[in-house]
Amino acid sequence: MKYTIEIRASALREMKRFPKDVLKRIDACINSLADNPRPHGVKKLTDYRDRYRVRVGDYRIIYEIQDDVLLVVVVRVSHRREAY
Numbered sequence: 001m002k003y004t005i006e007i008r009a010s011a012l013r014e015m016k017r018f019p020k021d022v023l024k025r026i027d028a029c030i031n032s033l034a035d036n037p038r039p040h041g042v043k044k045l046t047d048y049r050d051r052y053r054v055r056v057g058d059y060r061i062i063y064e065i066q067d068d069v070l071l072v073v074v075v076r077v078s079h080r081r082e083a084y
Contacts, residue, residue, distance in 0.1 A: 003034050003065075007074040015077050022059060026077060029056050033072045037065045051075065 007030070015023060032039065038052070045051040045062070053062045062076040 001070060003037050003070045003072045005030060005034050005072050005074065008076075011074045011077045018059070018077075022057065026056050026059060026061065029054060029061060030074060033063065037063075037072050055080075 015026065018026065033054075039054065042052050042054050045053055050064050050066070051062060052065060053060050058080050060076075060078060060080050061074060064073045064075060065071075066073070
């Protein structure tokens with residue numbers, strides 16, 4: 001079953017600042033979350049109930065998984081020094 005991907009407006013604004021090559025890798029990773037929202041290397045964030053993060057080089061994609069409605073909500077995409 002495929003999950004629907006939703007990207008919050010704040011995450012889209014953050015992504016506009018990234019170089020094009022980084023943006024391509026981040027976009028590919030976000031699209032792959034539709035098939036497997038818990039890929040190899042994903043970490044569950046301890047301070048949040050349903051938030052996870054996946055690494056893309058020096059960047060982090062922070063997202064929530066809603067299994068009951070098959071939805072992945074991308075909350076934040078930022079450089080690792082600013083992600084948390």
